[in-house]
Every structure is written in C-alpha cells, then in structure tokens.
Amino acid sequence: MEPERIIADIAVPARRAAGVLAASRGEKRNAALLACAKSIRDDADRLKAENDRDLARSEEFGLSEAMIDRLTLDDARIESMACALEQIAEQTDPVGQTISASNRPNGLRVEKRRVPIGVIGIIFESRPNVTADAAALCIKSGNACILRGGKEAIYSNLAIAASLRRGLAAVNLPPESVTVLDSTDRELVPAMARAEGLIDLIIPRGGETLIRAVVESATIPVIKHYAGNCHVYVHSRANLGMAERIVLNAKCQRPGVCNSAETLLVDYSVARRFLGDIVTQFAEADVELRGCPTALTFAMMKPAVEEDWSAEYLDLIMAVKVVEDIDEAIEHINSYSSGHTEAIITDDVQASQEFIARVDSSSVMVNASTRFSDGGQYGLGAEIGISTDKLHARGPMGAEDLTTYKWIVTGQGHVRQ
Amino acid sequence: MEPERIIADIAVPARRAAGVLAASRGEKRNAALLACAKSIRDDADRLKAENDRDLARSEEFGLSEAMIDRLTLDDARIESMACALEQIAEQTDPVGQTISASNRPNGLRVEKRRVPIGVIGIIFESRPNVTADAAALCIKSGNACILRGGKEAIYSNLAIAASLRRGLAAVNLPPESVTVLDSTDRELVPAMARAEGLIDLIIPRGGETLIRAVVESATIPVIKHYAGNCHVYVHSRANLGMAERIVLNAKCQRPGVCNSAETLLVDYSVARRFLGDIVTQFAEADVELRGCPTALTFAMMKPAVEEDWSAEYLDLIMAVKVVEDIDEAIEHINSYSSGHTEAIITDDVQASQEFIARVDSSSVMVNASTRFSDGGQYGLGAEIGISTDKLHARGPMGAEDLTTYKWIVTGQGHVRQ
Numbered sequence: 058m059e060p061e062r063i064i065a066d067i068a069v070p071a072r073r074a075a076g077v078l079a080a081s082r083g084e085k086r087n088a089a090l091l092a093c094a095k096s097i098r099d100d101a102d103r104l105k106a107e108n109d110r111d112l113a114r115s116e117e118f119g120l121s122e123a124m125i126d127r128l129t130l131d132d133a134r135i136e137s138m139a140c141a142l143e144q145i146a147e148q149t150d151p152v153g154q155t156i157s158a159s160n161r162p163n164g165l166r167v168e169k170r171r172v173p174i175g176v177i178g179i180i181f182e183s184r185p186n187v188t189a190d191a192a193a194l195c196i197k198s199g200n201a202c203i204l205r206g207g208k209e210a211i212y213s214n215l216a217i218a219a220s221l222r223r224g225l226a227a228v229n230l231p232p233e234s235v236t237v238l239d240s241t242d243r244e245l246v247p248a249m250a251r252a253e254g255l256i257d258l259i260i261p262r263g264g265e266t267l268i269r270a271v272v273e274s275a276t277i278p279v280i281k282h283y284a285g286n287c288h289v290y291v292h293s294r295a296n297l298g299m300a301e302r303i304v305l306n307a308k309c310q311r312p313g314v315c316n317s318a319e320t321l322l323v324d325y326s327v328a329r330r331f332l333g334d335i336v337t338q339f340a341e342a343d344v345e346l347r348g349c350p351t352a353l354t355f356a357m358m359k360p361a362v363e364e365d366w367s368a369e370y371l372d373l374i375m376a377v378k379v380v381e382d383i384d385e386a387i388e389h390i391n392s393y394s395s396g397h398t399e400a401i402i403t404d405d406v407q408a409s410q411e412f413i414a415r416v417d418s419s420s421v422m423v424n425a426s427t428r429f430s431d432g433g434q435y436g437l438g439a440e441i442g443i444s445t446d447k448l449h450a451r452g453p454m455g456a457e458d459l460t461t462y463k464w465i466v467t468g469q470g471h472v473r474q
Numbered sequence: 475m476e477p478e479r480i481i482a483d484i485a486v487p488a489r490r491a492a493g494v495l496a497a498s499r500g501e502k503r504n505a506a507l508l509a510c511a512k513s514i515r516d517d518a519d520r521l522k523a524e525n526d527r528d529l530a531r532s533e534e535f536g537l538s539e540a541m542i543d544r545l546t547l548d549d550a551r552i553e554s555m556a557c558a559l560e561q562i563a564e565q566t567d568p569v570g571q572t573i574s575a576s577n578r579p580n581g582l583r584v585e586k587r588r589v590p591i592g593v594i595g596i597i598f599e600s601r602p603n604v605t606a607d608a609a610a611l612c613i614k615s616g617n618a619c620i621l622r623g624g625k626e627a628i629y630s631n632l633a634i635a636a637s638l639r640r641g642l643a644a645v646n647l648p649p650e651s652v653t654v655l656d657s658t659d660r661e662l663v664p665a666m667a668r669a670e671g672l673i674d675l676i677i678p679r680g681g682e683t684l685i686r687a688v689v690e691s692a693t694i695p696v697i698k699h700y701a702g703n704c705h706v707y708v709h710s711r712a713n714l715g716m717a718e719r720i721v722l723n724a725k726c727q728r729p730g731v732c733n734s735a736e737t738l739l740v741d742y743s744v745a746r747r748f749l750g751d752i753v754t755q756f757a758e759a760d761v762e763l764r765g766c767p768t769a770l771t772f773a774m775m776k777p778a779v780e781e782d783w784s785a786e787y788l789d790l791i792m793a794v795k796v797v798e799d800i801d802e803a804i805e806h807i808n809s810y811s812s813g814h815t816e817a818i819i820t821d822d823v824q825a826s827q828e829f830i831a832r833v834d835s836s837s838v839m840v841n842a843s844t845r846f847s848d849g850g851q852y853g854l855g856a857e858i859g860i861s862t863d864k865l866h867a868r869g870p871m872g873a874e875d876l877t878t879y880k881w882i883v884t885g886q887g888h889v890r891q
Contacts, residue, residue, distance in 0.1 A: 076808075080831045159853055165842060167852050174864055175834070257864055276689050278696075278865040299887035306889035391493070413882055414497045417592065425582060425885030434890075435584050435881065436576055447591055447674055447878040448695040449866040461864040464852065465830055468842030470716040472723035473851075 060248035068255035074231035075201035083150030090146035093224030107216035173199030175257035182263035185213040198459035208241035247274035285397030292403035293324040398430040419452035477665035485672035491648035492618035500567030507563035510641030524633035590616030592674035599680035602630040615876035625658035664691035702814030709820035710741040768796040815847040836869035
C-alpha cells in the first residue's frame with residue numbers, strides 16, 4: 058500500500074478520536090491515564106515477552122551495549138512507566154483554560170480559550186518508555202497521537218500502544234487516540250509530514266539527519282528538537298571556584314544528553330588562571346579538551362578545528378575558546394549554538410543582563426549548570442521534549458505546549474456597521 | 475545573482491538589526507514609529523510620485539478597477555498610514571513581559587520572558603499600506619522584517635520602505651530593520667522560505683496558490699493566512715429575525731474580505747420559513763444563492779455543486795445547505811471550512827456550547843456576525859493578519875503574536891546532582 062494511504066487509514070480515525078478527546082472532560086482523560094497505568098502493569102509479562110523479540114534482533118541491528126540497555130524493559134522500568142502515567146494524570150488540565158477575556162465597548166464578549174491541537178505525529182528513535190510518556194502527554198492535553206518509533210523497538214512500542222489502547226477503551230475513550238505505526242518503512246516519515254488536514258503537528262526527536270529529512274519534506278508545522286551545542290561562558294568577573302564546579306557539572310554529570318555543555322568560553326583576563334586550574338580536573342574526569350590557539354598557550358590540550366565549534370559531542374570532549382570580552386562570547390554563541398541552552402558565570406549583574414538580552418537561545422542560565430534545562434527542573438511536570446525552535450514552543454515543552462487556542466465571541470445579534 | 479545569495483545579502487544585515495532591536499528599549503522603538511510617521515508625512519510628494527509609476531503600469535498588469543483603487547495612494551491614505559504608525563506606538567509593549575516565574579525548591583529562579591522572534595519574512599499581494607502596517611508591527615515587537623510585495627506596487631512599496639528606514643535612522647536604530655525586496659523575481663519566494671538560520675518565520679498573505687507554493691518549498695516555520703470559507707449556522711432554536719440580520723451582514727456588508735460568510739447552514743425544522751423570508755432580501759442585495767437539493771424545494775435558487783461547499787467566493791454569492799441537526803452542521807463545517815470563523819445563531823445555550831466545543835476553527839461566534847473576526851474588533855490593536863493555522867498563533871495576530879519567549883534561570887552556583 059502507498060505510504061500516503063497507510064497514513065490516511067490511521068489518521069482519519071485518529072482525527073475522529075481527537076474530536077472526542079477535545080470535547081471530553083479533563084476528569085475523563087485523567088481516568089484514562091490511570092486505566093492506562095493499570096493495563097501497563099497488568100500486561101507486564103506480555104511487554105517483557107515482546108521486548109525480548111526486539112532484544113533478540115539487537116545484534117542484527119548492531120546496537121551498542123548502551124543502546125541495548127536503554128531498549129531493555131524490566132519490571133522496574135515497566136513500573137516506572139506506569140508511575141509516569143499516574144503523575145501526568147495528577148497535573149493541572151491545560152484544556153479549557155481562559156487565556157484572556159474582555160468585553161468590548163459594543164457589548165461583544167471576546168474570550169481566548171485553550172484547546173487541544175488535534176492530531177500530533179511524533180517521530181522518535183529512542184527508548185520504548187518514550188511511547189508511553191508522549192502518548193500520555195497527548196491524552197492529557199486532549200490530542201490524538203500517531204507515533205513512529207525506531208525499528209529496533211517496534212515490538213515493544215506496539216505492545217505498549219496496545220496496553221494504552223485498552224486503558225482508553227476501559228473508560229470509553231476511543232482507542233484510536235493512540236497509534237504506533239506497525240511498519241518502520243522510511244517512506245512513512247515524509248508521508249506523515251505531508252498529511253495536511255489529517256495531522257496538525259509533527260514533533261521529530263532524534264538525530265539531526267532524521268529531523269532534517271522531516272523538515273525538508275514537511276508541509277505541516279514541525280517543532281524541531283535538535284540536540285544541544287550548549288556553552289558555558291566564564292566572565293572576567295566570575296567567582297572562579299563556582300565557575301569550575303559549574304563547568305565540570307555541565308560537561309561531566311551526564312555527557313550523553315542534550316543539555317550537557319560542549320563548548321567552554323573564557324574571558325582572556327581570567328583564562329590563564331582558570332584554564333591552568335581546570336585542566337587537571339578535566340584530565341581526572343577523562344575529558345578531552347580541544348582549544349583555540351590562545352587556550353593552547355595557557356594549558357595543555359589538543360588544538361581545536363573549525364568543526365569543533367559547532368560539534369555536539371554528547372561525549373567527554375569539550376571545545377575551549379578564549380574570548381576578548383562578553384561581545385565576542387555572545388557573537389560566538391549566536392554563530393555556533395544550536396539555540397538550546399547557554400550559561401554565563403559572573404558576579405556582574407550588568408554582564409548577566411547583557412548576556413540574557415543578547416544570547417538568542419531558548420534557555421539562558423546565570424550562575425547555574427546547563428544541566429538544569431529540562432521540563433522537570435522548570436516545574437512543567439513531564440516534558441514531550443526540548444524545542445530548539447522559536448515558534449509556538451521554545452525550550453522544555455509540557456502538556457500546555459500541546460495546546461492551541463480558539464477565539465469565542467458572544468453577542469446578542471451583533472452585526473458590523 | 476542567485477536568489478539564495480540575494481536573500482542572504484539582505485537577511486544577514488537584517489539579522490544584525492534584529493539583535494539591536496531585541497536589545498533596545500520599548501521607548502526607543504516607539505520613538506522610531508513616531509519618526510517613521512513623520513517621515514511618511516514629509517515624503518508624501520515622493521510617495522505619490524512613485525505610486526504614479528505603479529499606476530502607469532496598471533494596465534500592463536491588467537488590474538481591475540477595484541485593484542487600481544486599492545493601489546492608489548492619495549493624501550488621505552498617506553495620512554492614515556502615518557496615523558496607524560502612531561497608534562501602534564501607543565500600544566502596550568509586548569517585549570520583556572514576564573509570562574511566568576517561579577522559585578524552584580532548590581532555590582533556582584525560573585522565568586519565562588517574552589522576546590522578539592528575530593527576522594520575519596512577509597510575502598503579500600496587497601495594498602501598499604500593508605508595507606507600513608506590517609513593518610510597524612515588527613518594529614513594535616522588536617523584529618526585523620523582510621517584505622516581499624506584489625510587482626504591481628513595487629515602486630510604492632520601495633518608497634514607503636525608504637521613508638520608514640529614514641525614520642529608524644533618525645532615532646539611531648538600524649535602517650536594515652525594514653527591507654522591501656527590490657526585485658519581484660518569483661524565485662525569491664522559495665529562497666526566503668528556505669533561509670534557515672537567517673529568517674525565523676514566514677507569513678504569506680495572499681491567494682491560495684501563493685501560500686501553497688510557500689508551504690511546499692519552506693523549511694522554516696510558516697504561519698498561513700488562507701482566506702476564509704466562513705459559515706453561518708441557523709439553529710432550530712434561533713431567533714429568526716436576528717438570524718436574518720446576521721446572515722445578511724455576514725454576507726453583504728463587505729463581501730470581498732476573508733471574514734465575510736460564504737455558506738449558510740439552516741436546520742431543517744426552520745428552513746422553509748427562514749429561507750422563504752431571506753431569499754427576497756438576498757435578491758434585493760443582488761446576492762446569488764446556490765442551494766442543496768432540499769434548499770431548492772424551499773426557495774428559488776440555483777443548484778449548488780460540490781465545489782460550492784469549499785468555495786471562497788469573496789463576492790455576492792452564497793452557498794445554502796439545509797442540515798438535519800447540529801451534528802450535521804458541525805460535520806459539514808469541519809469537513810469544508812478553511813478554519814477561519816464560524817457563527818451559530820441560537821437561543822439554546824447547550825447548542826452554542828456544543829458548537830463552540832466541536833467546531834475546529836480559529837473563531838467561533840455566537841449570535842454575532844462573522845465580520846467581527848479581526849484584531850481591531852478583538853482589542854488587539856493593529857493586526858498582521860488572521861492566521862488559519864493552529865500553531866503559535868491562531869486567528870487575528872497582533873504585535874504580541876510576533877514574539878516568542880526565552881527561559882531565564884538564575885542560580886547561585888547551582889549544579890545538578
């Protein structure tokens with residue numbers, strides 16, 4: 058069957074389901090989330106059996122040790138998926154909130170009310186628990202979703218979706234609210250991204266190649282989730298002890314995630330002292346440094362090449378650049394950053410205000426590690442991801458970011474003069 | 475020169491200008507708007523002379539009487555452009571507003587602050603005053619803009635841009651904040667829509683063909699402004715006198731604009747009486763009706779064909795369909811509407827609530843004419859257009875909708891455990 062046809066056959070019922078979800082009460086959607094948690098727990102044995110089928114093929118797909126670990130579903134991980142569903146049920150319902158309301162001079166009442174977006178397509182290459190989390194945030198916000206996971210987790214993803222659909226049916230909400238594509242045909246990705254009138258939004262999460270392919274083919278809105286090339290900038294008036302702790306944390310605490318830092322910028326006036334101190338600690342932490350010519354004169358490290366400034370290592374590697382001043386630091390960030398998260402370490406309020414105003418990234422940290430850039434830390438509850446786009450949602454995206462609004466205008470026979 | 479190169483040569487300085495605007499104070503941007511108003515007034519003679527060059531070619535482009543009228547700049551229209559700039563200066567500044575802020579349990583302060591989007595590309599086929607209005611809303615909201623107008627107004631648009639740039643320069647803001655493309659080469663449209671990293675958002679306003687071409691080629695976000703296929707639904711429990719006044723107003727008060735109504739839906743139980751009464755008034759107003767088979771049994775009109783249900787006549791023509799009940803009305807709207815504005819006329823609160831909840835359009839009117847769907851009527855001040863998209867901004871878009879936000883996180887040396 059043609060990819061467009063496969064997507065339409067799924068999206069048309071999903072659209073009907075979205076209509077039901079949009080008109081449903083928050084209590085009912087919360088009840089569905091609790092029923093989904095129960096069915097995930099009830100289905101634990103089946104989930105593990107299907108997960109075993111994926112694991113049996115991991116060698117065929119050449120998965121690394123780390124990837125196999127992330128793919129594996131055990132009792133603890135199944136329980137934590139169920140708990141996440143329950144936590145999302147407890148969050149505030151964003152749907153139906155009045156964003157603003159006014160009475161116009163002519164007596165018309167104008168209200169801007171939060172409503173679900175409709176059908177959301179999520180394309181991901183990740184752990185199977187993303188299936189449950191993403192679907193739960195969509196149910197919470199009254200949206201239907203179509204999920205397209207990676208081939209290495211297809212049996213696990215389909216099994217999780219089956220559990221969620223049973224949960225939805227248990228409270229009389231349409232099971233078609235959640236669908237995992239049962240084919241991993243690559244042609245389905247552009248077909249989803251061009252399903253105008255059927256899918257309202259595509260959220261791609263994964264490698265840059267995947268996201269770029271979605272953007273190239275898309276005719277419907279896409280919210281991109283590129284990984285982060287995050288910077289820490291040590292200003293001349295930084296507390297250098299604090300700067301050291303933050304730089305080490307931003308680089309080493311969990312190097313494989315998008316909010317870890319990749320480039321260190323240091324003001325010239327403190328570079329000799331700061332770099333001299335920190336190289337030893339980086340060496341102990343097994344971090345490889347790649348420096349600009351000036352940095353090389355202050356401490357032992359490999360020379361950086363142009364590609365290092367835009368690299369997202371997701372590894373124990375860090376690029377180091379000595380800058381003249383805050384202007385050069387901001388210019389470097391705005392040229393090379395992926396727009397995710399940047400930190401300044403300084404005791405100078407004017408410098409931090411300038412950094413905040415001029416750095417064009419979704420999150421700006423002052424005297425804090427870039428690692429705090431996530432929905433949980435910001436108090437959003439669960440997150441669907443971290444948008445590196447500027448439109449609609451920027452930075453960590455929670456359930457509220459999966460809504461749009463509708464203008465409701467009430468008159469008493471008003472006509473326009 | 476290649477289209478990509480032409481756009482880059484304009485967008486790179488626009489981007490620098492956007493950085494200056496984003497860091498500028500609202501007072502300064504307002505002063506720029508007042509200076510722009512002054513230079514528009516000072517340049518009135520030059521504007522009229524350049525407008526004459528466009529008018530001299532109107533025959534060559536085969537413009538209709540109405541199009542020539544819209545293209546013409548006289549003293550009154552120049553004065554009203556200047557006044558619009560002054561009014562936008564008086565509006566509340568959306569930039570820098572705190573959208574939300576919280577102190578996290580670990581002592582981090584998390585603030586979500588409104589910031590400009592960056593560089594906005596606006597593609598339009600319309601009256602020259604759109605150049606001034608759109609540029610003014612961008613300046614107000616701290617964005618640079620690149621405007622691509624129609625070939626029939628190129629001299630007028632360039633002249634207006636020159637006046638605005640003098641106004642910006644007068645208060646020491648970069649003139650590159652506003653650029654009108656001086657070529658109307660069609661290849662520049664896809665080049666704008668693919669200028670990733672240079673332009674942040676494209677707003678196309680014009681015919682469906684233009685918008686579709688932008689969407690097909692775009693890799694950057696687009697907010698679509700499709701014209702409206704707006705519906706008025708006369709419910710069985712409507713006050714029929716009120717319904718008549720609203721339907722006539724929605725169709726006839728200004729038929730050439732996007733918020734005028736194109737399709738009338740009438741409940742079967744009141745259709746005979748309502749249609750019998752309204753046909754005479756429509757005939758007097760020179761409106762041609764095109765009815766479904768049932769409608770034809772109740773009143774004299776032409777038979778409608780399938781295309782009529784999705785037509786955006788922008789003319790004195792109206793499609794008429796008799797529906798069984800509210801379910802059929804909502805289903806028809808959600809199938810054929812362009813998602814702009816729909817009205818229900820009813821005295822039944824439950825029916826209006828159901829209509830509000832289930833109709834998937836940007837504006838829903840209860841007992842009011844669709845003609846009220848615009849930024850001025852909603853209290854937004856000037857509008858950049860009416861979005862028929864769901865993402866980022868929906869319905870009338872004002873200056874606030876030309877902003878995004880930035881997360882600002884302040885710690886005292888916080889590192890993640």
